[in-house]
Amino acid sequence: MLKDPSPQQFELEMVTLDELVPQNHLLRKIDATLDFSFIRDRVRHLYCADNGRPALDPVLLFKALFIGYLFGIRSERQLMREIQVNVAYRWFLGLRLTDKVPDASTISQNRRRRFTGSDIHQEIFDTVVEQAMKKRLVGGEVLYTDSTHLKANANKQRLVRQEATQSTLSYLDALDAAVEEDRQQHGKKPLTPRTSSSAAKVIKKVSTTDPESGYMVRDGKPTGFFYLDHRTVDGKHAIITDTHVTPATVHDSVPYLSRLDAQCQRFGLSPIGVGLDAGYFTAAICKGLEERGLYGVIGYRRPNKIKGYLPKRAFTYQAELNTYLCPEGQTLIYTTTDRKGYRHYRSDPEQCRHCPQLSACTRSRDQTKRLTRHVWSDAKERIDAHRLTPIGKKLYQRRKETVERSFADAKQLHGHRYARFRGLEKVREQCLLAAACQNLKKIALAMA
Structure with a gap:
């Protein structure tokens, strides 16, 4: 026999907020991990000590932001709506079931005005x-x-x-x-x-x-x-x-x-x-x-090179002579060191002119092969070997x-x-x- 459910939304129930939050909830584990009261001491100098309206507790403010980042809630207005209905969020913030949730503008204005220029986020x-x-x-x-x-x-x-x-x-x-x-x-x-x-x-x-x-x-x-x-x-x-x-x-x-x-x-x-x-x-x-x-x-990262061209690794660096040796046995001599830290080496165009690999080596008008090597290239090669x-x-x-x-x-x-x-x-x-x-x-x- 099918019966209509009796209305239960307005029954008075004796419960505690702690009973409604599962023991294995992530926010319970985080709350047991870190005491967030240090935030209050770090931002105390940003509040007036004896004048003005009572301020929103900065610990509650930042813990609300933590909820937004932990659960991927990008909108601060949506965050406040989620806190309104989620008992685990209320428990984490120390709010009772009947407590009013702070307005989204309160959080945004504190973030824009009070904490701008402070190091509180880095300190947290x-x-x-x-x-x-x-x-x-x-x-x-x-x-x-x-x-x-x-x-x-x-x-x-x-x-x-x-x-x-x-x-x-x-x-x-x-x-x-x-x-x-x-x-x-x-x-x-x-x-x-x-x-x-x-x-x-x-x-x-x-x-x-x-x-x-x-x-x-x-x-x-x-x-x-x-x-x-x-x-x-x-x-x-x-x-x-x-x-x-x-x-x-x-x-x-x-x-x-x-x-x-x-x-x-x-x-x-x-x-x-x-x-x-x-x-x-x-x-x-x-x-x-x-x-x-x-x-x-x-x-x-594989270096980019023109297809059919000889890669730089085909040229052997001779540290004791500070020269490069090409695959055909020609020596590329040192010419200068520029401001960016690169040594420049060049070949003899008279020898390159008759080289069988000239077309795969260089396309320069003067038929000269040029290479560069940084002054810190030795360190680069040693790190690369690791x-x-x-x-x-x-x-x-x-x-x-x-x-x-x-x-x-x-x-x-x-x-x-x-x-x-x-x-x-x-x-x-x-x-x-x-x-x-x-x-x-x-x-x-x-x-x-």
């Missing part, structure tokens, strides 16, 4: 990393670094073209010293010092909506305005130890060494090895890794299980495909909170 991230270190979840022996793109909140059609000065690299002083030393050894005159007026000028595309984003044009990547999240992950439990945001026009290798030093100094890390993508395979990075005594393993060793292969294989998986989880589960806000500083806050939440989840699950 650092505190979570320190918590992971106390629980021995950070080994600090091997660090993996890579970058991923976040689509800027900007239409790629709305842009202007502006002339800009090409950004200078952090290692220019060391490079200039190496170039001058190399030129002196070869009896060359010193180069004129660099000046601000001699910096290269470039025409770049600037978004009229978000001018701080960068117009990305890369092989296999979408085209448009993006930001890059440069992330470093520890090799033990894939705890994120650093996240750094730049416009998409900044190459991966540019901030790497400075960010590596910053996190090692901040957390007292003493790595012995690093694993990097092929995009980091530059002479400056290899030189920097050797100076720091690190066993670097960097991926390989990827072929058993230790290097094992170290690099772990990269896809750490930093690549970290980015995959961030994009799939934590809304990391798109920049929620406009401006470099706000996107940086997004990446810091997303990384902190990923670390919280890993700590909670590992300790559980």
Whole structure:
């Protein structure tokens, strides 16, 4: 016999909020992992001590943001609607069933006004990393670094073209010293010092909506305005130890060494090895890794060459003579070292003119083969040899299980495909909170 259900929506029930939240819920594990009360002490100086209306508890505010990042809720209005009906969210925030949920504008205005220019997001991230270190979840022996793109909140059609000065690299002083030393050894005159007026000028595309984003044009990547999240992950439990945001026009290798030093100094890390993508395979990075005594393993990218042409590896470098030897036995002699750190070598056109491999070697009008070699190429070759060793292969294989998986989880589960806000500083806050939440989840699950 089929009966209509009796109305039960208005019955009085005696329950506690704690009973309604499953014991194995993720938020329970996170709440047991970290005491968030430190946030209140870190932002106390941003509030008036004896005047004004009672403020929303900053611990509740940031824990609400954590919920949004943990469960991939990008909209703050939608986040408040979810907190309204989700008892687990209420329990995590310390709200009773009858308590009023804060308005979305309260959170957004605090984020825009009160916390703008503060380091609270960085401090939260650092505190979570320190918590992971106390629980021995950070080994600090091997660090993996890579970058991923976040689509800027900007239409790629709305842009202007502006002339800009090409950004200078952090290692220019060391490079200039190496170039001058190399030129002196070869009896060359010193180069004129660099000046601000001699910096290269470039025409770049600037978004009229978000001018701080960068117009990305890369092989296999979408085209448009993006930001890059440069992330470093520890090799033990894939705890994120650093996240750094730049416009998409900044190459991966540019901030790497400075960010590596910053996190090692901040957390007292003493790595012995690093694993990097092929995009980091530059002479400056290899030189920097050797100076720091690190066993670097960097991926390989097949160089582009014209079909039918001899590759550069077909020419043998003779270190003791500082010359190159071509496949036909001719010697390419040193000519000069340019400002960018490249030594130039050239062949004798009289010999090349009668060479049977001339058409596969060069198409220059003067029938001269030219090669270049960086002053730090020795370090580059030594680092490149690491990827072929058993230790290097094992170290690099772990990269896809750490930093690549970290980015995959961030994009799939934590809304990391798109920049929620406009401006470099706000996107940086997004990446810091997303990384902190990923670390919280890993700590909670590992300790559980």
